[in-house]
Amino acid sequence: MQTIFDYAVIGVGAAGLSFLKERHQLINKKFIAIDKNIHTQKNHIFGFWNMPWTKELTRHSHKKWNAWSIISQDEEISFYSEKHKYEILYLDKWKNESLKSERDLVICQNNVRTIYKKNKIFEITLDNDDVCYAHNIVDSRSTKLDRKYLKQHFLGQTIKVKNDIFDENKLVLMDFRVDQSKGIHFIYLVPFAKNKALIESTMFSFNEENDEWYIKAIENYLYKFYNLKEWTVLDEEKGSIPMTVIDEPKNDFINIGTMSGAMKPSSGYAMSFIQKQISDLFQNDLIINKNITNPHKKIDLWMDKVFLKVLEADSIMAIDIFIKLGKILNGDEFALFMSGQANMLIRLKIIFKMPKKPFLKALFH
Ligand SMILES: Cc1cc2nc3c(=O)[nH]c(=O)nc-3n(C[C@H](O)[C@H](O)[C@H](O)COP(=O)(O)OP(=O)(O)OC[C@H]3O[C@@H](n4cnc5c(N)ncnc54)[C@H](O)[C@@H]3O)c2cc1C
Numbered sequence: 001m002q003t004i005f006d007y008a009v010i011g012v013g014a015a016g017l018s019f020l021k022e023r024h025q026l027i028n029k030k031f032i033a034i035d036k037n038i039h040t041q042k043n044h045i046f047g048f049w050n051m052p053w054t055k056e057l058t059r060h061s062h063k064k065w066n067a068w069s070i071i072s073q074d075e076e077i078s079f080y081s082e083k084h085k086y087e088i089l090y091l092d093k094w095k096n097e098s099l100k101s102e103r104d105l106v107i108c109q110n111n112v113r114t115i116y117k118k119n120k121i122f123e124i125t126l127d128n129d130d131v132c133y134a135h136n137i138v139d140s141r142s143t144k145l146d147r148k149y150l151k152q153h154f155l156g157q158t159i160k161v162k163n164d165i166f167d168e169n170k171l172v173l174m175d176f177r178v179d180q181s182k183g184i185h186f187i188y189l190v191p192f193a194k195n196k197a198l199i200e201s202t203m204f205s206f207n208e209e210n211d212e213w214y215i216k217a218i219e220n221y222l223y224k225f226y227n228l229k230e231w232t233v234l235d236e237e238k239g240s241i242p243m244t245v246i247d248e249p250k251n252d253f254i255n256i257g258t259m260s261g262a263m264k265p266s267s268g269y270a271m272s273f274i275q276k277q278i279s280d281l282f283q284n285d286l287i288i289n290k291n292i293t294n295p296h297k298k299i300d301l302w303m304d305k306v307f308l309k310v311l312e313a314d315s316i317m318a319i320d321i322f323i324k325l326g327k328i329l330n331g332d333e334f335a336l337f338m339s340g341q342a343n344m345l346i347r348l349k350i351i352f353k354m355p356k357k358p359f360l361k362a363l364f365h
Helices: 014-021 052-058 091-098 211-226 271-283 298-313 315-328 331-338 344-353 356-364
Strands: 004-010 031-035 045-049 063-065 067-071 076-080 086-090 105-109 112-118 121-126 131-139 151-160 170-175 184-193 196-205 232-242
Touching: 004 014, 004 121, 014 031, 014 091, 014 271, 031 131, 045 052, 045 091, 045 271, 052 086, 052 271, 067 315, 076 315, 076 331, 086 091, 151 184, 151 211, 184 211, 184 315, 196 211, 196 232, 196 315, 298 315, 298 344, 298 356, 315 331, 315 344, 331 344
Parallel strands: 004 031, 004 131, 031 105, 067 170
Antiparallel strands: 045 086, 063 086, 067 076, 112 121, 121 131, 151 196, 151 232, 170 184, 184 196
16 A cells, blocks of 8 residues: 655755754654755755754854955955854755654655645656655745846855965955956855865856856956965855745645745845744644745845845946945844844844935836
C-alpha cells in the first residue's frame, strides 16, 4: 500500500530547510522532502543581522562582525552594532544539520512535474513518473515571473592571498567605487581572515551580465584598491534574485520562501524574513489553517515599492540614497531597518532625509 505523507516539502532551499528544521513541533507526522537539486545544490553563504528570530541560524553561523561599511567615491560610512551583529552561514553546513536523517523524513532528489488534489489528498508526480501522496504540500519552488522586473545579480569569488591585506573586523556591505555604466553596481566584501575574503560583484539592473563581466570587475577592484595581481580562487558563488513585490500564490498549499514574498524587495535579503515566516507559522498554529503571513509589514512593502521605482529611474541617484541612509541611521537602526524591524521613528527619519523630487515622482507614477 502507498504511504500517504502528512507533509510533502517541495523545494528544499532556504525556506524548505527552515521548515524541516522545525518539523519536530508537528508530533508523529511523516515528511517527504523533494528537490531536484537536493544533493547537487552548490554551496554558498548567507548573510543576516542577528535578531531574536535568527537564533537557530546563529547556532550554525561561521563568523560574526560588529562593524560594516558602505563606501562611495567620496566617503566611507561606518556602522557598529553590539546587539545586531552581521553573521554569515554556509548553506552546506546548515543543510546537513537540518536534514539529519531521522525516521520521520524521506528525502527524494527529483523534479516535481504535476500536483493534483483528489479526495483531499495531493498526488505528486515526479519526472521519472514516480507518484507520491501527501495530506499537505509545503511549497517553495522557484518559478520565473512573467513580467519585466529589477534583479539583483552577482558573482562572487572566495580568494586567498599571500599577505595579510583585509581588515577582518569590518565587512564591506557595498563599495560603489566600480563601473556604474550598466546599472547600480557594488562590491560586497566578506573578510573571513586577513588573507581570505569573498569578493562579490553585485548589480541591481534588469539584465544579467556574462560571468566574465563580474570576474573582470573583481580583478579591477583587487588591483585598484589592494594592488593585487595574484590570488587563488577557492570557491565561486553566483545568483540572480528578484527585486520586486511578489503576490501571494493562490493555491491550496502552504507557500513559503521567496515565491510567497519572503524576500525584502529593495535589498534581496531573505534569510531573516524566511526565519520569521517559519517561526510565525509554527508559533501561531497558522499551519493548521494554511494561513501564511507575509513577513513584511504593509508600510515597509509600500516604502520598498517607492524606493524601487526611484532605483529603476536613476541608478546614479541610488548611490546617493544608500550613502544618505548610512548617514542618518546608526548601526542598530540600520540592522533593524534591513531586517524589517524599523519603528515609525526610523521610517520618518528616512522619509524626511531622502531627496524629495525623485521620491515624489515615483510616488505619483
Ligand atoms: C548565491 C546566493 C546568495 C545569497 N545570499 C543571501 C544572503 O547573503 N542573505 C540573504 O538574506 N539572502 C541571500 N540570498 C537570497 C535568498 O536568501 C535565497 O534566494 C534563498 O535561497 C531563498 O530561499 P527559497 O527557499 O525561497 O528558494 P531556494 O533556496 O531557491 O529554494 C527553492 C528550491 O526549489 C527547488 N525546485 C524548484 N522547482 C522545483 C521542482 N519543480 N521540483 C523540485 N524542486 C524544485 C530548487 O531546486 C530549490 O532548491 C542569496 C541567494 C543566492 C542564490
